[in-house]
Amino acid sequence: MNATSQAENQALARAVLELDVNNHAGVMSHVVGLFSRRAYNVEGILVMPVGDGTKSRIWLLVNEDARLEQMVKQVEKLEDVLAVRRHGADHRVFERLEEFFR
């Protein structure tokens, strides 16, 4: 297996979740707690406030596995989560950050 196809494989096995959430202390704990209690690792996390700062956007980079659908449903149930969108691993939000992790 050459390097390119390995990277492709990894790309296929990942997903990016985009969450609109209320911005207050504890929201992040609620979200990541759902993953950690299932021993489901979150590979990457990005959060910034949006608009007037009452809301935030969370980006999660996770491994795609059979549990992901259930994870999304659980995240949607959280009171402070307003919306969840699911993207492929090719989403640029984490790609652009790579230079900070070299």
Place this chain on the structure above:
Amino acid sequence: MEKQTTETLTGAQIVVRLLERQGVRTLSGIPGGAILPIYDAMSQSTLIHHVLARHEQGAGFIAQGMARATGIPAVCMASSGPGATNLLTAIADAKLDSIPLVAITGQVARAMIGTDAFQEVDTYGLTIPITKHNFLVNSAEELLEVIPRAFRLAASGRPGPVLVDIPKDVQNQAIEVAEWPAIGVADPIPAPAPELIARAAAMINEAERPILYLGGGVVHSGASGLAVALAEKAGLPTVMTLMALGAMPVDHALSLGMLGMHGARCTNLALDECDLLIAVGARFDDRATGKVAAFCPQAKIIHIDIDPSELDKIKAAHVGIAGDVAAVLKMLSPEVESHLRKRWLTHVNGLKAAHPLRTPGIDDARTHYGLIRAVADCLDDEAAIATDVGQHQMWVAQAYPLRRPRQWLTSGGLGTMGFGLPAAIGAALAEPERTVVCFTGDGSILMNIQEFATAAEEGANVKIVLMNNATLGLVYQQQTMFYGERIYASKFKGQPDFIKVAEGFGLATVDLDKESDPRAALAEALSMRGPVLIHASIDRQQQVLPMVAPGAANKDMIGG
């Protein structure tokens, strides 16, 4: 918000006023330093009766008993630190059984949070995974929004516990209150999709061997009558989870009773043969399904649940309908054809005749099944039946003729020993006209026995039936069956004199071991007003049968 004259009130006074406005008339808790302002404000309330528990876990389960008996969110209170940590088990139990609960805890003052102050613990962090939602309140102003919201969240959709952690300085903060918010009530639930209802109806109409599988959601939704009506119209043999017992009277012709680990052989065998499983407000718990891959292996599945995340969680549904089960059943029934279903029902009745639940000794009040039957013979369906957790719980689930939704209070998901006594006290306080029986064991009763004091103080009409085998019976049973009879840490070498203990707490007592006519003694004890301990020794060697070994397929039952 409604207009009122402006008042200056502290956060504590606001909490009490909001609870009063919410209609809370009884709540349970234990005061302590960080919640004293709220207790001080509550002392001025003429509407709220505070039930002083003797351990915060007791307070949590007293509130649960109230909520389970009525379906209305109930309130428990505790101080910070150990008060809050002692509540955790009752909160987690409410989460797993979807019980609407509002837990209010005191917290150290905001300036001291994070300093390891006296009796400081991260209550918010601790309760994230065991609540539907939780709050750490930052100002007295916020309470006006948070308290009604806590009640709304506890009652909305799939019910559950909500925790509100209130720092002491927020309780003491005085603000001007000009308007009061509306009380928190359950949100309306979106109507189910009609095309899914039509598909489900078609599947039911086409099925040859359907089974209706009722879960606790049927009780929560008040849909028992609708479920029974659907079963009768479409000729559906019906199984119930532990949480759903009472939804269909157990002696109904279509009832197959409880399914799963300790279900009757006929029940699990019928499920093994069904070609359609209609799951209503049930979550395919492992105690109900056994090995999932082998559960109803031939069946298509219709799954109706208020919580969308339950659909496809354990077993993929051919039709999954998210919605309030009462609303769904109301739409579904008219589309389902009347069906006598003679062949399947005849076959199921054959299974019932050939493989019934065996209840040896049921006519002898000195046996486990016989005692349960003797209690039932003294009571009608108005009585409420609570249990603790263990062998006695399973025997009561199997043998007590439960016929009414909310008649049955038991810790299903979390399986909490110590649940029974305080939950029974809560049920008795919420519905004082009822007789509340708490079946318990000698292991479970010791886990919250301090609530004898609360029962006596409140004069709660609870009859505690203590089935004493001097053993942690289910552990003993599993060690006997699956661990080469290596009995370890499950036989009590010493035991308290439960009669003396109960007398010491101020309870009336009856020791059936010493009665020549146990049935007459039982009848007299159950007809007394107020808390009574009824003690009965039972045989340690008796097992809960049949039993599906953990992880095995339901059709591979042991015994019974």
